[in-house]
Amino acid sequence: MFPLYFIGFFVFIFGLCIGSFLNVVIYRLEKGEGFVGGRSYCPHCKHSLMWLDLIPVFSFLFLWGKCRYCGKKISVQYPMVEIATGLIFLLIFNFQFSWPVGASPQVLFNQFSIYQIINILFLWYIASSLIVIFVYDLKFYLILDSVLFPAIIITFLFRLLSSFFIGNWVLGIGNFILAALIASGFFLLIFLISRGAWMGFGDVKLAILLGLLLGFPNILAGLFLSFFFGAIIGLILMLLQKKGLKSEIPFAPFLIAGTLVSMFFGDRIINWYFNFFILP
Ligand SMILES: [Zn+2]
Incomplete structure (x- = not known):
């Protein structure tokens, strides 16, 4: 043993x-x-x-x-x-x-179970894709479609498969599509309002993947964490005078960090939030 x-x-x-x-x-x-x-x-x-x-x-x-x-x-x-x-x-x-x-x-x-093994392999693949996108965007300010698109398609197929396993279309795929629409819609709005200055179109596409991964309401925790991490790192860089207010910082690394934390701890963060702020 x-x-x-x-x-x-x-x-x-x-x-x-x-x-x-x-x-x-x-x-x-x-x-x-x-x-x-x-x-x-x-x-x-x-x-x-x-x-x-x-x-x-x-x-x-x-x-x-x-x-x-x-x-x-x-x-x-x-x-x-x-x-x-x-x-x-x-x-x-x-x-x-x-x-x-x-x-x-x-x-x-x-x-x-077979389902658990598939789930682990799926998440390992997605994590690998996110790590590549993270590093590449950090270095070159570019979100790679060649890595992102296959990940979106496989995640969509996986959610479809899950729906069959669970026997529930709302829990299996519906709330993930809703989350993808909310996240990408939100970034699309920022992209259109700022004419691409605050957010690139790559982030809009990446948000589809993150919504399909996290589902609703976890996507809200993921987005909140992304902006939270972005604000902290942005402040630190400004204090160290590495970046000015107007300099460009790629956002995908923050989105991915927020998504990974939310993937593991999203439930807890949302519970904590509701216990802390909403309930007396
Ligand atoms: Zn050498």
């Missing part, structure tokens, strides 16, 4: 490896290369990397954040994306499947 956290540990390691792959995807999307096949290489000296250079996080630490061949600095984006992916994968696994305290692995596997 191996302890339960053992499985969690492997999920985290698996997430680190996927994170390493996502870094490659981001780099190759930028260069317009295909991301299946071909060897990984240093972006500075183009020297192809050996397996020792490709171990998530550890290679970065052992090499002191520098390329073994040319000595140029490796971006901290690499280990950060890996660690973030590992943690988010672990969180998804944990939340999808809350550990019964002291349960044996046998109990664990009995509880795994």
